[in-house]
Amino acid sequence: MHFFSSNFTLGILGGGQLGKMLLYETRKWDVYTKVIDASLEAPCRIACNEFVQGDLMDFDAVYNFGKGVDVLTIEIENVNVDALEKLEQEGLTVYPSSKTLRTIQNKASQKLFYVDNNIPTASFTRFAYASEIEDSLSNGGLQLPFVWKSAQFGYDGQGVKIVRKLEDLEHLPNVECIAENKVDFKNELAVIVARNSKGESKTYPVVEMEFHPEANQVEYVICPARIEPEVMKKAIAVALKVSESFNHVGLLAVELFQTQEDDILVNEVAPRPHNSGHYSIEASYTNQFEQHIRAILGLPLGKTDSKVAGIMVNLVGAEGHTGDVVYENIDAILEMEGVTPHIYGKKQTRPFRKMGHVTIVDEDVKKARAMAQKVKETIKVTSH
Amino acid sequence: MHFFSSNFTLGILGGGQLGKMLLYETRKWDVYTKVIDASLEAPCRIACNEFVQGDLMDFDAVYNFGKGVDVLTIEIENVNVDALEKLEQEGLTVYPSSKTLRTIQNKASQKLFYVDNNIPTASFTRFAYASEIEDSLSNGGLQLPFVWKSAQFGYDGQGVKIVRKLEDLEHLPNVECIAENKVDFKNELAVIVARNSKGESKTYPVVEMEFHPEANQVEYVICPARIEPEVMKKAIAVALKVSESFNHVGLLAVELFQTQEDDILVNEVAPRPHNSGHYSIEASYTNQFEQHIRAILGLPLGKTDSKVAGIMVNLVGAEGHTGDVVYENIDAILEMEGVTPHIYGKKQTRPFRKMGHVTIVDEDVKKARAMAQKVKETIKVTSH
Numbered sequence: 001m002h003f004f005s006s007n008f009t010l011g012i013l014g015g016g017q018l019g020k021m022l023l024y025e026t027r028k029w030d031v032y033t034k035v036i037d038a039s040l041e042a043p044c045r046i047a048c049n050e051f052v053q054g055d056l057m058d059f060d061a062v063y064n065f066g067k068g069v070d071v072l073t074i075e076i077e078n079v080n081v082d083a084l085e086k087l088e089q090e091g092l093t094v095y096p097s098s099k100t101l102r103t104i105q106n107k108a109s110q111k112l113f114y115v116d117n118n119i120p121t122a123s124f125t126r127f128a129y130a131s132e133i134e135d136s137l138s139n140g141g142l143q144l145p146f147v148w149k150s151a152q153f154g155y156d157g158q159g160v161k162i163v164r165k166l167e168d169l170e171h172l173p174n175v176e177c178i179a180e181n182k183v184d185f186k187n188e189l190a191v192i193v194a195r196n197s198k199g200e201s202k203t204y205p206v207v208e209m210e211f212h213p214e215a216n217q218v219e220y221v222i223c224p225a226r227i228e229p230e231v232m233k234k235a236i237a238v239a240l241k242v243s244e245s246f247n248h249v250g251l252l253a254v255e256l257f258q259t260q261e262d263d264i265l266v267n268e269v270a271p272r273p274h275n276s277g278h279y280s281i282e283a284s285y286t287n288q289f290e291q292h293i294r295a296i297l298g299l300p301l302g303k304t305d306s307k308v309a310g311i312m313v314n315l316v317g318a319e320g321h322t323g324d325v326v327y328e329n330i331d332a333i334l335e336m337e338g339v340t341p342h343i344y345g346k347k348q349t350r351p352f353r354k355m356g357h358v359t360i361v362d363e364d365v366k367k368a369r370a371m372a373q374k375v376k377e378t379i380k381v382t383s384h
Numbered sequence: 385m386h387f388f389s390s391n392f393t394l395g396i397l398g399g400g401q402l403g404k405m406l407l408y409e410t411r412k413w414d415v416y417t418k419v420i421d422a423s424l425e426a427p428c429r430i431a432c433n434e435f436v437q438g439d440l441m442d443f444d445a446v447y448n449f450g451k452g453v454d455v456l457t458i459e460i461e462n463v464n465v466d467a468l469e470k471l472e473q474e475g476l477t478v479y480p481s482s483k484t485l486r487t488i489q490n491k492a493s494q495k496l497f498y499v500d501n502n503i504p505t506a507s508f509t510r511f512a513y514a515s516e517i518e519d520s521l522s523n524g525g526l527q528l529p530f531v532w533k534s535a536q537f538g539y540d541g542q543g544v545k546i547v548r549k550l551e552d553l554e555h556l557p558n559v560e561c562i563a564e565n566k567v568d569f570k571n572e573l574a575v576i577v578a579r580n581s582k583g584e585s586k587t588y589p590v591v592e593m594e595f596h597p598e599a600n601q602v603e604y605v606i607c608p609a610r611i612e613p614e615v616m617k618k619a620i621a622v623a624l625k626v627s628e629s630f631n632h633v634g635l636l637a638v639e640l641f642q643t644q645e646d647d648i649l650v651n652e653v654a655p656r657p658h659n660s661g662h663y664s665i666e667a668s669y670t671n672q673f674e675q676h677i678r679a680i681l682g683l684p685l686g687k688t689d690s691k692v693a694g695i696m697v698n699l700v701g702a703e704g705h706t707g708d709v710v711y712e713n714i715d716a717i718l719e720m721e722g723v724t725p726h727i728y729g730k731k732q733t734r735p736f737r738k739m740g741h742v743t744i745v746d747e748d749v750k751k752a753r754a755m756a757q758k759v760k761e762t763i764k765v766t767s768h
Contacts, residue, residue: 024408030729285722300719307691327388335684338669345414
């Protein structure tokens with residue numbers, strides 16, 4: 001059924017900010033949409049045609065929701081995959097597939113997938129329980145330091161720790177996990193691959209994550225990455241290989257390390273629009289959200305080139321502030337040319353909570369980078 | 385009150401397609417919005433925070449709606465101006481002002497405004513009734529041919545007729561009207577001016593309306609216009625003067641004629657986002673909808689330059705088709721690089737009904753123009 005058909009419904013699992021940005025694009029083409037999320041306060045609620053309250057990890061909630069749509073996609077990976085599998089068996093179009101989601105949801109199986117498919121990644125050991133790590137260290141199977149990652153639900157720092165000495169093991173939860181070689185990298189890069197059901201692929205330019213020298217936190221996502229053309233080529237080839245290996249349909253954001261030897265290693269992937277592609281709203285011919293919709297609806301993929309250079313700065317809550325949010329100096333950044341703030345509409349801030357992002361575009365990436373620094377130094381997310 | 389305040393509400397009179405595109409931008413900054421429209425099927429209903437059903441020409445409906453918002457704007461000019469005036473007297477911020485709207489709503493008073501403010505426009509005569517025209521012709525006060533325009537509610541062709549001979553007068557409605565000199569123009573141009581309450585102005589590049597050689601209908605809006613720099617300068621100066629004369633706040637789209645002698649004459653204005661600025665969504669650093677919001681909320685105005693050249697093609701219903709709409713070959717145009725269709729979501733088509741628009745962007749305006757022609761020849765809005 002074509003998406004212009006008056007009976008067509010696109011279903012989205014998850015009602016967060018990524019879903020909201022996806023929904024803007026469905027409006028442009030008048031695609032009828034239905035969203036499920038546990039929270040009645042979900043950002044998507046206002047932007048979809050129909051909203052259903054339900055737990056994304058609950059089999060029945062996801063299964064019943066899926067029975068009422070024609071194509072089903074996600075804006076968050078933590079959903080009930082068994083329900084998706086049953087829906088697929090019953091003929092529903094689900095992108096990303098349950099198989100891909102199952103592999104990605106578990107970091108151990110994700111890493112094994114890379115190994116099985118000959119995709120370069122940092123070497124690692126899988127443990128059923130963190131308590132097994134000490135044995136492995138004492139018998140020489142594992143060396144310090146390493147990166148510990150919980151296999152399930154490891155999000156932004158919470159499920160990731162660098163283990164430098166034995167004592168660091170003490171506070172690890174005793175769950176399935178991996179111990180990964182600490183990669184000595186020059187740059188952290190990302191490539192977004194769009195792929196449709198016909199197997200057609202397009203890649204966005206390689207972006208670079210610039211880290212704060214002390215805080216070890218991504219400060220800027222820079223497009224294009226300021227790296228050698230040869231490294232770009234290699235990064236794109238690896239990202240394409242990952243997308244093809246998953247036989248993926250939709251967007252796949254592939255996070256990569258560029259090692260000191262200019263090798264490219266896959267860090268992890270997200271099978272959906274991604275923070276590293278937010279710059280595309282202002283900078284690209286086809287933004288990542290429109291591209292995801294094109295891919296999952298079986299439409300031709302759009303041009304992924306950039307009109308201008310783009311830099312994204314995450315807007316996070318300032319330290320020492322918890323409560324009703326205030327965006328200090330937002331007028332001052334609106335005064336800078338080519339600067340677009342995106343405010344996610346969360347009413348409460350807390351330290352490091354993601355409250356929005358700002359995109360800075362300019363023909364000259366150096367000028368954009370300088371402006372991004374000014375933006376970062378100017379706007380502050382505080383509280384009353 | 386700053387628009388980020390949790391109590392702030394932006395009100396929009398009218399729930400049509402322009403309002404919907406305006407609402408996308410409010411979402412980006414999480415501005416709380418309330419819309420009033422007579423139809424429960426209004427496109428805005430899905431994109432605003434609160435929707436009120438009400439007649440825009442009804443004093444009480446508009447007045448009561450206005451009492452519940454902090455800033456009030458419009459997406460259509462035909463609204464009850466008396467209610468806006470009362471709201472202004474009671475302290476509400478209303479952009480465009482009731483005074484400006486009152487002047488613009490009546491084409492005779494709009495033309496008189498240009499004369500009073502020394503703004504170049506085609507010469508004209510005002511008639512309280514169309515029946516007075518014949519007398520004026522017979523006593524030599526008026527010559528054939530001329531352009532007849534009803535003073536009120538003259539929309540796209542319906543309120544405009546070219547009178548070449550006496551018999552053409554027969555079918556004119558006997559209402560207040562103007563008879564305007566038929567301008568022999570080289571080009572029809574438009575300039576969008578953004579102006580905020582501090583009196584700061586920014587102008588978008590001059591765009592050109594390219595007409596179908598036979599059908600006398602705008603086929604393409606082209607940015608930048610393919611005209612001499614001197615003519616561009618003149619057009620921008622005239623547009624700025626119009627905006628300042630109205631002491632306007634918000635967007636003002638100024639439609640202009642470039643005469644055979646390269647004089648610039650004002651045709652008419654629209655005090656809101658406008659069809660001639662749709663290209664800005666894909667081509668400009670700041671699109672017209674974001675700019676309107678910046679202007680009426682007292683924020684700094686954004687950069688109006690283009691990242692790339694942009695061409696807009698209106699999608700209108702094909703002749704001979706009335707009923708459930710079908711967008712033939714939409715996949716084929718999605719395959720062309722830099723082409724973005726915007727589908728307004730009207731379920732029924734009829735000949736010449738405006739169903740959407742398509743934007744074509746490219747670094748080279750000539751390449752974009754050639755592609756626009758291909759788009760126009762490919763996509764067809766028909767019915768089942």
